Amino acid sequence: MAEVHAEAVHAHAAPTGFIRKYIFSLDHKVIGKQYYFLALFSVFVGTLLSILMRLHLVWPDAHIPLLDKLSPVGAPGGVMTPEYYLSLLTLHGTLMVFFVLTTAPQGGFGNYFLPIQIGAEDMAFPTLNMLSFWVTFVGLVVLMATFFIGDGPPISGWTAYPPLSAVGSAAGPGLALGQTLWIVSIAIFCVGSLLGALNFITTTLDLRARGMSLGRMPLTCWAWLITAVLALLSFAVLLAAGILLLLDRVGGTSFFIPGGLIVSDKIIANHSGGSPLLWQHLFWFFGHPEVYIAILPGMGLTSHVLSTFARKPIFGYRAMVMAMMAIGFFGFMVWGHHMFVSGMSPYSGFAFSVLTMAIGVPSAKLVSSQMKAAKSGRARKVPCRISSSVPASLW
């Protein structure tokens, strides 16, 4: 056994060059930090965009310094045009949802802490992990490129509903190259997320230390596992939807474009038979699990942190796991609640409403158990009590 162990140690010689050590590192902690800094950059840009949006709402005719340098067409003389407002809005939403909320809790904190919490040396596929990060990075570069090349960022919102996002520049500025680049960026991001999700699931199922059964894992690990399963199933659908939309735009297909459209006095003659509602179904089938992907790691973390600093085990560990699984499972059945007035059948609306109410039960269970954990514990450090109170009070 000692010989085998010695061989294993020698197989992992530490990288020596700067590039292999810091840029294309295979180490989960470095990759976790890289994801974290990507999310930090994205949140700064996204916040700046939201400030610009707020400035415009309060003072629509104000001259905003440097804005005309960023976009002479979108903000001539520094005064934001309505279409540029929509561009900023679209990029704000896209950056925040994808490059902050999906990367930081899972890719950032998850990559850093999961191996440590389950007693593994690293993630199951370190090279894939490194690739996932850099693929996500390329996705961010493509998205940011929409500011500087082509006709500006798209104006169709982070949900990119067709036909607005499908018929091209006839429907507005930013909808030619800008929208295409947006779709490409999101598709690249989907690939990165899918690879990352595979890594998380494999790591959690296969690399737990001896004695660390699934029933003994910290709740944060459960949250990351369930989140990864959600990501695997939902990002696949978004990738497919994005490809269909791209084909509608450049391939002459009509998945989402019905016939008989007249946009800007021009009849759209070469598309027919598609359904804008189909995009909404595909998008929100991804979109609802997406918000659970964003929040579940936080919920797991809250339980974990609360129990640590209250110095007692979490109340009802099994129930918490069941609640998180129920939230994840039901999360795939409620997407229609983003589409109640979309034009889909009102009977579907009723069905989605019932399922949405049903999700409230495990969610309430989760939060009430967290509150019970806080009760009769002895809080040690204040910052954690604050940070755990906030999610609890959010509910």
Place this chain on the structure above:
Amino acid sequence: MALAIAVAVTVITLLSVYIFWAHIWWLPVSISTHGAAVDHQFKLTLLICGVVFILAQLGLAYVVLKYRDRRDKRPVVYSHGNNRLEVTWTLAATIVFTGLNLMGYQVWANMHFIGVAPGALRVEVQGQQFAYYFRYPGADGQFGPIHLDRVDDATGNFFGLDRDHDATAKDDIVTATLGVPVNREIELILRSKDVGHSFYVRELRLQQDMLPGLAVPVHFKVTDEGLKHNAGRYEIVCTQLCGLGHYKMRAFLQVMTQEDFDKWLQAQASGQ
């Protein structure tokens, strides 16, 4: 520090509840027959959520304060769980959610499962970048066919009607304001010419997306209340991002007595 958090949570809770309690920002007037049921469901849900919110937040403040670190050697009490309590409050939550859902079902069903009553006034609503146009079927009660190649915004032929050759199109009345008579069933057929739009009148408690490729019927009846406010004029706004003019895409619903409506429609018809 624990005191500060407890106080902050309590203050924020009471302040936010007060904002709703005192109706600082509240619902606009309801002018449709189904509006009362919608408002009732909303208020009941808000009340229940408000009560649970207060209990949960004040409970949180209490727990944060009572179980703060007092730097003494007080031992932590380990609870082996209380299954009865768990089941009770999970069951309570389920009953409340199910109850609200069943009540809401009634409201939704009355608006969407039941079709419009016969003899309703039918109006076709077309959304386009960035305006609404309305079409009344005229005396024959039928909408004339739409010809895409005849659509010409410049000459006001928004629907692409061929009045010279289509008999049913001759008496169609196209307007830029949605005039409706009070106390009469109205059916709207919502369509879109180019991208997704939405039809939303707050006071009617009615919102429905207008997607190209679909013709979605909705129906409502305006009560006498509709005549009493704003001279019967209510805003129709687009609530589905449709492009750079989305922010200013709006039209107006004009509620009138039956006689006024007939006169108005007559005047619109002669201007076609």
